Amino acid sequence: MRRPVKRPTMKDVARAAGVSPMTVSRVVSGEPGVAPSTAARVEQAVRKLGYQRNDNARHLRQKNLGTSTIGLVVDDLANPFYALMARSVEDEAHRRGYVVLVGSTNDEPRREREVIAAFTARQVDGLILVPTNGGHGFLKQPMAAGTRVVCVDRPGKGLDVDTVTVDNRAGAQRAVTHLLGHGHTRIAYLGDRFDIWTQAERFSGYRDALAAHGVPVDEDLVRHGLRTRESAGAAIGSLRELPDPPTALFTSNDLITLGALDAADRTAPLALVGFDDLPLAERLDPPLTVVSQDPVALGGTAANVLFSRIGGDSSAPRSVVLLTRFLVRASGESGARAPGR
Amino acid sequence: MRRPVKRPTMKDVARAAGVSPMTVSRVVSGEPGVAPSTAARVEQAVRKLGYQRNDNARHLRQKNLGTSTIGLVVDDLANPFYALMARSVEDEAHRRGYVVLVGSTNDEPRREREVIAAFTARQVDGLILVPTNGGHGFLKQPMAAGTRVVCVDRPGKGLDVDTVTVDNRAGAQRAVTHLLGHGHTRIAYLGDRFDIWTQAERFSGYRDALAAHGVPVDEDLVRHGLRTRESAGAAIGSLRELPDPPTALFTSNDLITLGALDAADRTAPLALVGFDDLPLAERLDPPLTVVSQDPVALGGTAANVLFSRIGGDSSAPRSVVLLTRFLVRASGESGARAPGR
DNA sequence: ATGAAAGCGCTAACAT
DNA sequence: ATGTTAGCGCTTTCAT
Secondary structure, three states, rough: OOOOOOOOOOHHHOOOOOHHHHHHHHOOOOOOOHHHHHHHHEEEHHHHHHHHHHHHHHHHHHOOOOOOOEEEEEEOOHHHHHHHHHHHHHHHHHHHHEEEEEOOOOOOOOHHHHHHHHHHHHHHHHHHEEOOOOOOOOHHHHHHHOOOEEEEOOOOOOOOOOEEEOOOOHHHHHHHHHHHOOOOOEEEEEEOOOHHHHHHHHHHHHHHHHHHOOOOHHHHHHHHOOHHHHHHHHHHHHHOOOOOOEEEEEEOOOHHHHHHOOOOOOOOEEEEEEEOOOOOHHOOOOOOOOEEEEHHHHHHHHHHHHHHHHHHHHHHHOOOOOOOOEEEEOOOOOOOOOOOO | OOOOOOOOOHHHHHHHOOOOOHHHHHHHHOOOOOOOOHHHHHHHHHHHOOOOOOOOHHHOOOOOOOOEEEEEEEOOOOOOHHHHHHHHHHHHHHOOOOOEEEEEEOHHHHHHHHHHHHHOOOOOEEEEEEOOOOOHHHHHHHHHOHHHHEEEEEOOOOOEEEEEEHHHHHHHHHHHHHHOOOOOEEEEOOOOOOOHHHHHHHHHHHHHHHOOOOOOOOOOHHHHHOOHHHHHHHHHHHOOOOOOOOOOOOOOOOOHHHHHHOOOOOOOOOOOEEEEEEEOOOHHOOOOEEEEOOOOHHHHHHHHHHHHHHOOOOOOOOOEEOOOOEOOOOOOOOOOOOOOO
16 A cells, blocks of 8 residues: 655755744745745745645644634535525635534434534534524533634524524415415415424414414314425325315425425315425426525525625624515415315 | 633542542553552542543643544535535544544635645544645645545545546436436536546546437537536526527536526426435425435545555545445436437 | 653744 | 754654
């Protein structure tokens, strides 16, 4: 097995250029006070040896400058919503010369803790976090030591930090109100795990809308804990077999909307409004009405808040709430059995 | 502005536990040769101070162990295809106790170089790379110094490293052959930048299929350089205005397929087969026929190859080609003006 | 079983 | 303008 060539260090460059390591340091870091001729010699040695500064060693010594690394911890990086958020965070980081460590929690507190521990052990300057429902006591010490934390998409239970979310409750209420406005009263709620903050909020919006119209919540029409596209489809099936089945559906995230579409019955369609837009929503028959949120804005805002904290802003934690948009296409108006108001 | 509390170091723990830093190091790193009673005292001090080991300092000293960090450099993390790949890479990394730095290149060689430089400066043990079309000379020195590199999705020009791709050319050929089999001879090609390897390959597959059927390539029907959903839609418009317009479309990636669907004319539909599956492909009217590739398998395979290299495998670079699947639904058979064979 | 000394690669602080 | 010394937080090596 071929031995890897040792990485050249400043000492090596210094020897090759006939100067001291300190001079190399100055040149490599673009600091003033080096004669142009000396700098040229150093730069030549750098090129000749293919030298690149070891930033880990650098950051170890420079205590006040940080590591120019942030961590991004999301529920699931494969989810297009979080992927868009991640890209947006990455762009903001790149602009500022930062790099981004990413990790997915799968909404498991244990994995969240592992991922965050691995990040803080590497001295990240900040963390953008889609928190799980678990405790976050392990963040206390890193935060006291200066690691900045921003929550995004959901607040962290017991975490007094900046938080960027959308108006989940109002968005859901608007969607369900739309359905009510079209004469539906048997409206099913299909949601992910209820212990996920956004889901609880959206369910509250569902209840709000029904209450405002004097429609009681029928627990038979409520399904929580739908984690997959398949399980959502299955839930629709069971809903159909009810003695008094729903005429309309409110689906509480993109995955569930997809599942509902899979299970859709063209001969007896249900009205449908979903949370989260989908790339082909307008090409469906009928075009899909949705509550749309902007992951790029969420990620970008969270990143900006984080970098302002890293930059020294130590005012009281803020809570930023971005607005959802309600995109009326057609699926909320249809439904074979929708009473003709 | 509140002064951040200094992070406790091993020295602090050592003092609190009444031992030497070396003993703390042994306990924290789970090394043998510490009396249980001593270890207990150290662990208590660790908890009391909220001590966490600084892994950057650790890795600086332990030259043979690496940093347990890999870098993932993709074209665009927001693209669901690369997002899925990223998640898959992250899972493999997490299983092994590694963390992942991510970066998007936007297919710009300059940004690719910046991102990779930032990663290697942080001493990543390996790099999974969706290379741009630029040169990669800057990788030579890090690779000589032991940084492992694996290319995924595309080979890197002049990079003699492990590469994981799919059979783009055969997949495209199959798709176009399908169209030809349904009587189409005026088949348009809509692709992204031709200097992207996958796009060139898919275009070759398009030509192969036509050639095998004795159909000449009509340059009027070929559109390269479609970077956005919108531009793809616009291209369809210009295609329709041709004196002898196409009856069928082959779209060379998901974004372009989406654009083609946006521009679809229900009164005069064109047959359509696309590269890359879409979440709602089967719910469209007509259901969309596609060449499907598996980003999770791509990412997982690339990660496995990388970790086997990091683990010491120094055999000659391999080239792994995964197979695409051709999912026949219906959009390749329809088309108002498809000659009735 | 425990500790002291040295040094990983770099830079702050202080010479010269 | 350049160099020397010390030390960031940790672990290797070699005592004891």
